[in-house]
Amino acid sequence: MLKAFLDFINLQKLFEPQDKILLAVSGGVDSVALTVLFKEAGFNFAIAHCNFQLRGEESDTDEAFVKALAESVGAQFFVRCFDTKNYAAVANISTQMAARELRYDWFSELIARHSFTAIATAHHLDDNIETVLFNLAKGTGIAGLRGMLPKNNGIIRPLLFASKSQIVDFAHAEGLQWREDSSNDSVKYTRNLIRHKIVPVLKEINPSLDDTFRQTLEKMKETEAVLRYRVAEIEGKYISKKGSDIFIAIEGVVDREAVLLEELIKPYGFNYSQAQELYSMLRHRSSGKILESDRYKLNVDREILIVSPMGQVITEQLLAHDASKVSNEVVQLVIEVATDKRILTGKNEASLDYDRLRFPLKLRKWRQGDTFRPLGMKGKKKISDFMIDEKIPLNLKERVCVLESDGEVAWIVGYRIDDRFKVRPDSKRIYNIVMHRND
Amino acid sequence: MLKAFLDFINLQKLFEPQDKILLAVSGGVDSVALTVLFKEAGFNFAIAHCNFQLRGEESDTDEAFVKALAESVGAQFFVRCFDTKNYAAVANISTQMAARELRYDWFSELIARHSFTAIATAHHLDDNIETVLFNLAKGTGIAGLRGMLPKNNGIIRPLLFASKSQIVDFAHAEGLQWREDSSNDSVKYTRNLIRHKIVPVLKEINPSLDDTFRQTLEKMKETEAVLRYRVAEIEGKYISKKGSDIFIAIEGVVDREAVLLEELIKPYGFNYSQAQELYSMLRHRSSGKILESDRYKLNVDREILIVSPMGQVITEQLLAHDASKVSNEVVQLVIEVATDKRILTGKNEASLDYDRLRFPLKLRKWRQGDTFRPLGMKGKKKISDFMIDEKIPLNLKERVCVLESDGEVAWIVGYRIDDRFKVRPDSKRIYNIVMHRND
Numbered sequence: 001m002l003k004a005f006l007d008f009i010n011l012q013k014l015f016e017p018q019d020k021i022l023l024a025v026s027g028g029v030d031s032v033a034l035t036v037l038f039k040e041a042g043f044n045f046a047i048a049h050c051n052f053q054l055r056g057e058e059s060d061t062d063e064a065f066v067k068a069l070a071e072s073v074g075a076q077f078f079v080r081c082f083d084t085k086n087y088a089a090v091a092n093i094s095t096q097m098a099a100r101e102l103r104y105d106w107f108s109e110l111i112a113r114h115s116f117t118a119i120a121t122a123h124h125l126d127d128n129i130e131t132v133l134f135n136l137a138k139g140t141g142i143a144g145l146r147g148m149l150p151k152n153n154g155i156i157r158p159l160l161f162a163s164k165s166q167i168v169d170f171a172h173a174e175g176l177q178w179r180e181d182s183s184n185d186s187v188k189y190t191r192n193l194i195r196h197k198i199v200p201v202l203k204e205i206n207p208s209l210d211d212t213f214r215q216t217l218e219k220m221k222e223t224e225a226v227l228r229y230r231v232a233e234i235e236g237k238y239i240s241k242k243g244s245d246i247f248i249a250i251e252g253v254v255d256r257e258a259v260l261l262e263e264l265i266k267p268y269g270f271n272y273s274q275a276q277e278l279y280s281m282l283r284h285r286s287s288g289k290i291l292e293s294d295r296y297k298l299n300v301d302r303e304i305l306i307v308s309p310m311g312q313v314i315t316e317q318l319l320a321h322d323a324s325k326v327s328n329e330v331v332q333l334v335i336e337v338a339t340d341k342r343i344l345t346g347k348n349e350a351s352l353d354y355d356r357l358r359f360p361l362k363l364r365k366w367r368q369g370d371t372f373r374p375l376g377m378k379g380k381k382k383i384s385d386f387m388i389d390e391k392i393p394l395n396l397k398e399r400v401c402v403l404e405s406d407g408e409v410a411w412i413v414g415y416r417i418d419d420r421f422k423v424r425p426d427s428k429r430i431y432n433i434v435m436h437r438n439d
Numbered sequence: 440m441l442k443a444f445l446d447f448i449n450l451q452k453l454f455e456p457q458d459k460i461l462l463a464v465s466g467g468v469d470s471v472a473l474t475v476l477f478k479e480a481g482f483n484f485a486i487a488h489c490n491f492q493l494r495g496e497e498s499d500t501d502e503a504f505v506k507a508l509a510e511s512v513g514a515q516f517f518v519r520c521f522d523t524k525n526y527a528a529v530a531n532i533s534t535q536m537a538a539r540e541l542r543y544d545w546f547s548e549l550i551a552r553h554s555f556t557a558i559a560t561a562h563h564l565d566d567n568i569e570t571v572l573f574n575l576a577k578g579t580g581i582a583g584l585r586g587m588l589p590k591n592n593g594i595i596r597p598l599l600f601a602s603k604s605q606i607v608d609f610a611h612a613e614g615l616q617w618r619e620d621s622s623n624d625s626v627k628y629t630r631n632l633i634r635h636k637i638v639p640v641l642k643e644i645n646p647s648l649d650d651t652f653r654q655t656l657e658k659m660k661e662t663e664a665v666l667r668y669r670v671a672e673i674e675g676k677y678i679s680k681k682g683s684d685i686f687i688a689i690e691g692v693v694d695r696e697a698v699l700l701e702e703l704i705k706p707y708g709f710n711y712s713q714a715q716e717l718y719s720m721l722r723h724r725s726s727g728k729i730l731e732s733d734r735y736k737l738n739v740d741r742e743i744l745i746v747s748p749m750g751q752v753i754t755e756q757l758l759a760h761d762a763s764k765v766s767n768e769v770v771q772l773v774i775e776v777a778t779d780k781r782i783l784t785g786k787n788e789a790s791l792d793y794d795r796l797r798f799p800l801k802l803r804k805w806r807q808g809d810t811f812r813p814l815g816m817k818g819k820k821k822i823s824d825f826m827i828d829e830k831i832p833l834n835l836k837e838r839v840c841v842l843e844s845d846g847e848v849a850w851i852v853g854y855r856i857d858d859r860f861k862v863r864p865d866s867k868r869i870y871n872i873v874m875h876r877n878d
Contacts (some may be wrong), residue, residue: 226698259665
């Protein structure tokens with residue numbers, strides 16, 4: 001077992017001999033075996049135990065057991081008690097989720113404070129087979145089928161090569177003691193279904209299921225890497241970012257597999273079904289359509305997909321009559337009051353009649369229902385209609401600001417001033433504004 | 440059902456409305472439903488039924504049933520009776536395998552004779568879920584996890600979108616009749632384990648398992664396509680062929696995933712474990728090593744992998760004294776007997792003393808144990824040692840021929856003549872040979 005353990009650490013490059021590893025030890029047979037293997041290998045390690053206080057006295061006995069184990073192997077021992085039930089209630093999440101959050105928050109803290117290289121958990125092959133079957137039942141992509149990785153996000157799993165029975169055999173051979181976990185939450189219920197009802201049937205079909213799965217998991221891991229390579233290739237070639245917007249050239253994704261597009265838009269909260277929907281839009285050339293995730297929206301433009309944060313927050317800013325600068329989340333305005341009649345005419349500039357403005361002015365996001373009188377026009381126009389006529393793309397609409405004077409829109413910042421505030425022959429002072437975008 | 444059926448055919452581009460499709464109909468509910476849907480859609484189709492004569496009278500009743508079905512829908516009916524048991528016994532294969540071979544041979548024949556566009560089978564979603572679980576149990580790559588394809592190798596599966604229960608509901612709603620299959624072979628036994636023991640548990644974990652699997656299968660299909668794209672890319676850039684040899688530039692595969700290499704060498708009978716082994720060799724720079732499949736060997740050279748057919752067959756050829764040409768699977772020799780003493784010295788040429796040769800000469804493959812006296816040397820040398828000294832690559836060794844005169848090697852064709860047969864000052868007639876390679 002020790003040799004297989006060391007080989008696995010080497011082959012998977014989990015850590016270097018001099019690294020300091022934090023073992024997450026519950027006191028169950030897996031984590032006790034992990035501890036003993038670390039000790040036997042002579043590695044540099046400490047032990048962390050979470051007491052979630054979910055099983056009363058039993059939880060405390062677990063803690064005492066792990067403490068004694070740490071002493072017996074001469075490892076530094078960290079323990080923390082959590083009021084898991086309360087945390088779950090306050091955060092309105094499941095107890096399992098709460099335990100998970102509490103555990104990883106604390107581990108991150110320990111890593112930062114004591115500079116561990118990684119956290120080691122005692123997940124083994126059976127766990128991984130169950131994970132894959134669970135993912136398969138619940139629906140998954142290739143990442144779900146390769147199961148847990150030996151090394152991922154600062155967590156290493158040095159027992160992932162070993163089956164549960166190999167670990168138990170090792171524990172017996174070494175005369176180890178451990179604690180049995182009596183908890184039975186819903187995750188555990190599902191796990192038990194898989195462990196006791198599905199896996200035995202799979203083993204009837206294939207008695208060498210463990211070896212078979214080791215290989216299948218490896219293949220899936222590699223296949224995922226090939227997928228990611230391809231995604232990175234497309235990303236490098238067809239994706240650009242500007243500020244908080246992401247631009248995906250349609251030629252880079254059209255006629256390709258939806259799983260590729262899924263990977264590209266997943267970071268923004270979109271899923272596979274939306275990637276498929278998007279493909280269907282692209283096939284039917286229905287530009288102008290929009291998809292929404294919980295945080296982003298994706299706009300299908302003629303030749304690009306534009307992903308932009310939803311509901312750009314723009315806080316209102318007031319401008320006193322003598323303010324020379326103001327800025328919000330998206331723009332910065334630089335102001336100068338002049339007496340010569342030189343009018344600024346650039347797209348990002350405006351010249352208004354100072355004496356018609358009522359201070360303080362207000363810089364704010366445009367709102368549905370806003371109207372103004374576009375320069376050169378007699379009638380009023382809805383800003384929403386103006387933006388359609390101007391073909392302002394959806395992602396930019398989110399960031400259109402107006403400069404308001406006593407409830408009237410004086411300037412759609414960066415687009416058009418209001419006719420009522422324009423500079424006239426008889427204007428005395430000119431309110432010159434230059435806009436800079438904050439992205 | 441009809442709409443979903445037509446949508447699926449469209450979306451998956453299974454065939455065009457005017458195409459002529461051959462339906463494989465056993466008489467079970469799935470294939471009867473398939474038949475009725477083809478009829479309702481107004482497609483152009485015929486029906487083929489295999490009578491494997493494995494269930495006595497029942498088999499004949501099935502046949503009569505399908506014949507009546509074909510008549511009722513006005514479709515041309517093809518039937519063939521097979522002596523499956525006997526075929527299996529003679530070919531020394533399982534009954535299932537025999538049935539499979541017989542079926543597809545006959546279908547191919549029908550397709551060729553009546554120019555059908557494709558064969559349609561009645562495989563459905565449940566079959567596909569079972570296939571994936573079966574592959575997962577037995578060990579698989581991504582191709583096993585995407586299950587059967589809607590369209591593959593001339594077979595289309597227009598019901599692959601539908602669950603078994605949807606098909607049965609449709610059959611009931613249409614008042615259809617069908618035959619129940621009472622057979623129970625070993626494949627069916629394993630299928631039943633999956634169907635009755637695993638799938639119900641998965642459905643307990645996820646009641647929408649069918650929809651979930653539809654999506655997962657689609658994702659896997661696409662992921663496989665991404666893998667194949669990458670394989671094709673590497674193939675185009677790093678693989679070349681010459682004759683029956685395949686050359687893979689090591690730089691094209693080293694530090695990449697073993698699944699890629701597996702796909703590259705799979706056509707030659709190598710598997711994933713061998714791809715992994717190969718990677719380990721490449722990492723340790725152990726060139727000169729060799730891998731064997733049942734038909735090919737793979738030689739690790741310094742910068743390339745050479746895949747070549749094993750045991751190149753080279754039939755012996757005899758040369759009469761006046762023969763001017765001879766050829767075998769790998770070389771062709773063109774002969775001229777001359778009296779002037781101009782000696783051919785090119786690599787692919789030889790000049791021998793005609794009067795020392797004993798006809799008929801024999802052109803044959805070299806053999807272990809062959810010896811000769813290399814030109815200019817006094818002693819004998821094993822041809823195997825000579826080839827090592829000459830650094831003849833493994834793939835070419837398979838194709839080295841010798842020209843033999845009365846049991847003595849006179850020429851290692853294309854490499855070196857034997858000293859005993861060289862042209863001397865007193866030689867009268869010169870036996871000039873020019874070799875051309877047949878690849």
